[in-house]
Amino acid sequence: MMNIDYTDIMPSVVIAHFLMQFLGRYLEIQTRHPKVFRVLKFSWLWTFMVLLLGELLNFSFFKDYFYELITIVVLYILFLAKELPVARRMMEIAFIPLAAVLFIYDFFHLLTPNFHKNNLYFFDPIRSFAIFWVIGFSFYAQRQGKRERLEKQKEEEERRLLEAKKQELEYQVAERTAELTKQKESLEEALVELKTTQTQLIQSEKMASLGELTAGIAHEIQNPLNFVNNFSEVSVELCQEITEELEKDNFDKNYIIEILTDLSQNQQKITHHGQRAASIVKGMLQHSRTSSGQKELIDINALVDEYLRLSYHGLRAKDKTFNADFKTNLDTNLPKVEVIPQDFGRVLLNIINNAFYAVQQKIKLNIQNYKPTVIIITEKIDNELIIKIQDNGSGMPENVKLKIFQPFFTTKPTGQGTGLGLSMSYDIITKGHGGTIEVESIEGESTTFTIKLPLK
Known part of the structure; x- marks a missing residue:
């Protein structure tokens, strides 16, 4: 039976096995190419079988070119790892110099064996250095790969x-958006209700002023009707x-002529x-009608005098005990x-x-000689028509005067x-x-509203 030197085979088997396992894990062959990894997993077995077969057959090719064969397998594995450019480049840096050295070594060994034999002191160290370069750079690549994997895991965790x-x-944005949408819908509903309420209040204000106007008109229209009757x-x-005379x-x-003259005057x-x-009724209808927004040339003095009387008689219609003096000082030269x-x-x-x-409120205070x-x-100053409405009533404090034109602000009792x-x-x-x-006012003494209109 042939004596087999296992001490010469086993180191190569161990090197091949650990090299294949290292490349399989480092280049993620197990997850990316599971079939190839199953072959690499048993690299020790087929390496041992190939070398053992060479010893049994006394065929030294596998033994002599063991590193070349391993390098070819490694280059194939590197080809499979094209999805990992960084790891692949690190392994290429490790193994391509070895492949180049082995190619040169085998080239001279096959073509110029004498030259190769005489210069083994040069070729063997270079090949050994290339092998150690692979081992050293592989450890460096493994550490670098481990660091990169940790960084990758950290990035993945982040x-x-x-x-x-x-x-x-x-989720918070969606929740907040839903909440804001709900609030928006609530606000829109509140706005619609507010506009409806505002319209109703404005209409109420118009109807209130119409009621006061109607009361004044009823009193004012009685005079011309009495004359007509x-x-x-x-x-x-x-x-x-x-x-009878005829x-x-x-x-x-x-x-007869005298009677006809009297009759004509009566007519x-x-x-x-x-x-x-008819003028009073027309004014009432205009007041109650929605404004058309069309401006008309109006005699302000006539309008002021008419509404002054209507306002007074309207208040009198609600309170028979109320009496007040009202006066006008109207500029007769006012333009329309x-x-x-x-x-x-x-x-x-x-x-x-x-x-x-x-x-009326000041009357209730029972001030003597009030x-x-x-x-x-009414007057015209420069290019402005000025209307002043003065009263010697209860006046108003400064804080009330500042709010007097604000919507919904009133000093009157509720209702x-x-x-x-x-x-x-x-x-x-x-x-x-x-x-x-x-508006100008002195609390407890008087109030004056001044309206100024530009004249063209």
Whole structure:
């Protein structure tokens, strides 16, 4: 039986086995190419079998070119690891110099064996150095790979933490978005309700002023109607007298002419007071009608005088005991001004009502020798028409005066005011007519509202 030197085989088997195992783990062959890894896993077995077969057959090729064969296998494994460029490059740096040295070694060994034999002192150290280079650089690559894997694991952990944080933030954002959407819907509903309430309050304010206006109109319209009724009755009597006179054979012509003259005068007076009543009714209808926004040339003095009387009689209709003096100081040379009649009438009515309300409240204080008075003054200064509405009522403190034009602010008791009258008046004058409205007041003494309109 042939003697086999196992001490010469086993080192090669061990080197091949550990080298294959190292490359398999380092280049992740197990996960990427499991079939190849199963072959590498038993590298010790097929290495041992190949070398043993060579010894049995006395075939030294496998033994002589063992490192060349291992290098070819390594290069194939490196080819399989193309998905790992960094690890692959490290192994190429380790094994390509060995492959080059082995190629040179075998080249001279096969083609110039004498030259090779005479220079073994040169070729053998180079080959040994290349082998040690592979071993040393492999350990370095393993440490570097381990460090890279740790860094990769750390990055992966950070990525997972970031992903978890991202999902948590997305959940919080979605939750907050849902909450904000719900709040938005609630606010939109509240806004719709607020607009509806605001519309109702504005309509209530208009109806309140219309009610006060109607009460004043009812009183004011009574005078022209009385005149119309009285002159109508007199006219009927005159017609009867004419009829009786004409039935006489010798009627008095001059007497008939005198009766006809009186009858004509009565008709003129009926027409005049009828027009006056129609004017009052027209004003009421304009006030109650929604504003068209169209400006008209208006005699401000006539508008002021009319609304002053209507306001006073409206308050009197609600409180029969109320009495106050009202006066006007109107500039007769005022030009007609372009205003929106319905809107401007509401402004005058609101402010005059407040003036009469102020003197009414002061009357309740039973101040001796107090004479409640409301005065309206119109004048033209430079290119402005000025309307002043003065009262000697209860006045207002400074903190009230600062809020007087704010929406829903009122000094009246609950149920007697919406707090929109002066706010609407301010918007009508400033936004609708390009003017200004100011208030001056001395608490307990007087209040003056000043309206200024630009004249073209």
